[in-house]
Amino acid sequence: MSKALVCTCEDVTVSDIEHALERGYQDVESVKRFTGFGTGICQGKSCHSAVAALLQKSKALKSEAVVPFTPRPPLYPTELRLLASAPVDESVPPMGGVPQELEHFPSALRPQGPVPRKAKVVIIGGGIMGLALAYNLALRGETDVVVLERGYLCAGASGRNGGGVRMQWGTPALIELAKRSIDLMKVFARDLGVNVWLRQGGYLFLAKRKDTALRLEKNAVLHNKYGVPTRIITADAARDIVPGLTMKDCLTAAYNPEDGVIFPWAFLWGYAQGSVKRGVKVETYTNVTGFETSNGQVRKVKTDRGDIACDTVVLASGAWSPQVAKLADVALPNEPHRHEILSTEPLKPFLSPLVSVLDTGLYFSQSMRGEIVGGMGDPKEPAGPNMGSTLRFVSRFARALTEQLPNVGQVKVLRQWGGLYDVTPDNNPILGRTPGLDNLLQMSGFVGHGFMMAPAVAERMAQWMTSGTSDELFTRFNLRRFESGTLEREEMIIG
Numbered sequence: 088m089s090k091a092l093v094c095t096c097e098d099v100t101v102s103d104i105e106h107a108l109e110r111g112y113q114d115v116e117s118v119k120r121f122t123g124f125g126t127g128i129c130q131g132k133s134c135h136s137a138v139a140a141l142l143q144k145s146k147a148l149k150s151e152a153v154v155p156f157t158p159r160p161p162l163y164p165t166e167l168r169l170l171a172s173a174p175v176d177e178s179v180p181p182m183g184g185v186p187q188e189l190e191h192f193p194s195a196l197r198p199q200g201p202v203p204r205k206a207k208v209v210i211i212g213g214g215i216m217g218l219a220l221a222y223n224l225a226l227r228g229e230t231d232v233v234v235l236e237r238g239y240l241c242a243g244a245s246g247r248n249g250g251g252v253r254m255q256w257g258t259p260a261l262i263e264l265a266k267r268s269i270d271l272m273k274v275f276a277r278d279l280g281v282n283v284w285l286r287q288g289g290y291l292f293l294a295k296r297k298d299t300a301l302r303l304e305k306n307a308v309l310h311n312k313y314g315v316p317t318r319i320i321t322a323d324a325a326r327d328i329v330p331g332l333t334m335k336d337c338l339t340a341a342y343n344p345e346d347g348v349i350f351p352w353a354f355l356w357g358y359a360q361g362s363v364k365r366g367v368k369v370e371t372y373t374n375v376t377g378f379e380t381s382n383g384q385v386r387k388v389k390t391d392r393g394d395i396a397c398d399t400v401v402l403a404s405g406a407w408s409p410q411v412a413k414l415a416d417v418a419l420p421n422e423p424h425r426h427e428i429l430s431t432e433p434l435k436p437f438l439s440p441l442v443s444v445l446d447t448g449l450y451f452s453q454s455m456r457g458e459i460v461g462g463m464g465d466p467k468e469p470a471g472p473n474m475g476s477t478l479r480f481v482s483r484f485a486r487a488l489t490e491q492l493p494n495v496g497q498v499k500v501l502r503q504w505g506g507l508y509d510v511t512p513d514n515n516p517i518l519g520r521t522p523g524l525d526n527l528l529q530m531s532g533f534v535g536h537g538f539m540m541a542p543a544v545a546e547r548m549a550q551w552m553t554s555g556t557s558d559e560l561f562t563r564f565n566l567r568r569f570e571s572g573t574l575e576r577e578e579m580i581i582g
């Protein structure tokens with residue numbers, strides 16, 4: 088049986104594009120993520136126009152809404168060893184980046200009809216947190232829910248992360264949340280009908296400094312107390328787990344074989360589809376423009392497609408939450424910080440765990456498709472909503488990676504991109520009621536780990552919202568803690 092190929096790099100056919108359209112993925116960015124076209128060696132150079140023509144022919148969107156997807160550097164596949172040779176002045180902060188991400192998506196992509204005039208719950212943010220909450224509310228019978236997303240699904244941090252999920256944290260609260268989340272990920276395909284490709288190959292943390300090594304040792308004791316089988320291992324044991332690993336300048340390593348990696352896009356789509364099937368309305372390309380408040384309550388959410396009267400509002404917009412909260416005269420302490428990431432050409436499987444040098448913020452793993460996917464924090468990165476990609480990052484990453492895995496120097500980088508960590512002063516989330524606006528609930532500030540915490544946090548928040556019972560999670564991480572000074576800092580942050 089013959090098939091009409093559109094993207095030869097990723098074996099994407101005309102039928103695959105048509106299937107994406109049938110599932111509601113109609114703009115170029117969404118079709119790219121659903122089918123994988125444009126993510127191979129040519130990075131869309133050979134298939135982009137063909138897909139655009141199919142979308143034009145389908146008439147799913149207006150002609151002016153068929154806009155190109157965002158191009159990603161490098162222009163051509165480039166070896167890690169060459170990128171590692173690029174000069175970088177690490178004494179100065181990183182600046183700029185390409186391409187500049189859109190602050191507002193093209194108006195042609197905005198749905199023509201108005202948003203619902205009223206809903207019991209309005210969730211602002213169609214990332215993993217907002218959609219997981221919508222799904223869990225629907226499971227408990229609350230289906231009068233509207234989710235508002237300013238772009239396409241996966242446009243924010245939920246579609247830009249490396250997919251790592253781990254139980255290795257420094258506080259009991261996050262350890263317990265992570266354990267529950269991974270348990271829910273194991274049954275995700277059964278419960279929601281979407282395979283998220285969970286692979287429990289472990290997390291291997293490396294420490295170069297003595298204080299970092301002591302932290303890993305202390306945390307391993309805490310992990311074991313809560314049933315997480317983290318163990319401190321020797322350099323030789325680490326090399327057995329990752330063949331070719333040099334362990335250069337590393338003092339020790341911590342390994343939990345039950346941590347792992349999942350595929351981010353499918354994870355979010357599963358929650359979105361599960362929500363919609365149960366009656367939740369997910370409104371993409373819809374901007375929140377303000378709130379109507381009175382007597383300590385949010386009465387309406389204002390959007391560029393009309394107002395929604397509501398009983399409860401949940402702010403789950405990640406790094407954009409402070410901007411949205413400001414529209415209600417609420418000040419959040421969160422700050423957005425860019426974190427860059429890249430993907431290489433696919434290789435035969437050789438890397439089971441996600442490896443992280445905790446001191447430097449380097450991390451890397453191998454996807455189910457064989458790519459090395461990794462990133463590295465930059466201590467000089469200023470706060471701000473910048474998601475551009477830099478030569479500085481890819482050079483620093485390539486040097487750090489090849490220091491630990493020299494045999495990948497000839498591997499080519501296919502694309503790099505940026506995302507935002509939603510950083511709070513104590514590296515912990517902001518959850519629960521907003522002082523002064525009792526029905527505005529906070530669900531942000533996860534500092535790069537909201538993706539892996541979402542299943543458990545959403546489950547507990549939905550239970551708390553629908554049952555009326557108390558839950559210490561929403562007291563412990565309430566916004567009030569920053570005034571009272573009752574902070575419990577999380578130190579196990581990569582990057």
